[in-house]
Structure formats: structure tokens, C-alpha cells
Amino acid sequence: MPMARASVADVLEQRLRALQPLRLEVRDDSAAHAGHAGARGGGGHFELLIVADRFKGLPRVARHRLVYDCVSDLMQRDVHALAMTLLAPDEALPAAVTRSPDPPLRK
Numbered sequence: 001m002p003m004a005r006a007s008v009a010d011v012l013e014q015r016l017r018a019l020q021p022l023r024l025e026v027r028d029d030s031a032a033h034a035g036h037a038g039a040r041g042g043g044g045h046f047e048l049l050i051v052a053d054r055f056k057g058l059p060r061v062a063r064h065r066l067v068y069d070c071v072s073d074l075m076q077r078d079v080h081a082l083a084m085t086l087l088a089p090d091e092a093l094p095a096a097v098t099r100s101p102d103p104p105l106r107k
Contacts, residue, residue, distance in 0.1 A: 008044050008078045015070040016050060022089055023051040029083075043080025049087075056088040 013026045030044040048067070055063045063086040068075065075082070 008074065009046065011074065012046060012048070012071060012079070015074075016048070016067065018070055019050065019052045019054050019066060021050045021052040023049065023092075025049040043078060045081040045083075046079060047083040047085075049085045051087045051089055051092050053089060055086055056090070058088075060086070 009026045009028045013024060016024055016026070025048065027047040028044060029047055050067070054066065064084060067084060067086065071079065
């Protein structure tokens with residue numbers, strides 16, 4: 001049985017701390033997907049913003065692999081969709097590295 005939504009977000013955040021992020025945000029978008037096939041099965045929709053030194057010099061696919069390595073078991077039952085913005089500190093505007101609401105990110 002899937003865990004409660006808030007718990008999934010908490011577990012995602014806890015697991016992703018292994019990447020030693022300078023900034024980590026986990027947003028639960030599950031309510032916006034009510035009625036979606038994945039939501040009916042209990043899997044949630046989440047969005048991540050992670051700024052970490054660990055991503056420096058890595059291509060996008062390698063960054064995604066690092067995240068999936070941290071949360072792979074959750075992807076089997078508790079997470080249906082995971083949108084990710086994964087940045088090295090030099091790719092984010094200074095405001096994105098600090099904990100401020102909705103910072104602008106470099107494209």
C-alpha cells in the first residue's frame with residue numbers, strides 16, 4: 001500500500017539529502033492530477049528543484065540517474081511522476097542557490 005502523500009514528500013526530501021544539496025525543494029503536485037491513471041493507482045506526482053555541487057560537469061541524464069538511485073524503490077509504488085530541475089550552483093542565479101521562494105533560474 002502506498003504511503004501518505006506528505007510522507008512520500010518527506011521521504012523524497014530525506015533521501016535526496018544524500019546529494020548534499022545547497023537547495024532542495026520537493027513539491028507535491030498530486031492534487032492537480034486527481035483522476036489521472038497513475039493517481040488512481042496511488043502514485044503521486046512530484047516536482048523537484050535541486051541545486052548541488054554534485055551536478056557540476058554532469059550531463060542531464062547522469063544527474064537524473066543520481067536522483068533515481070536515491071529514490072528508485074519509491075518509483076515502484078509511491079511516485080508516478082517526478083519532474084526535475086537539477087542544477088549545479090554555477091547554472092543557477094544566486095537567488096536560486098539560497099532558500100527564497102520561486103527564484104528565477106537560468107535557462
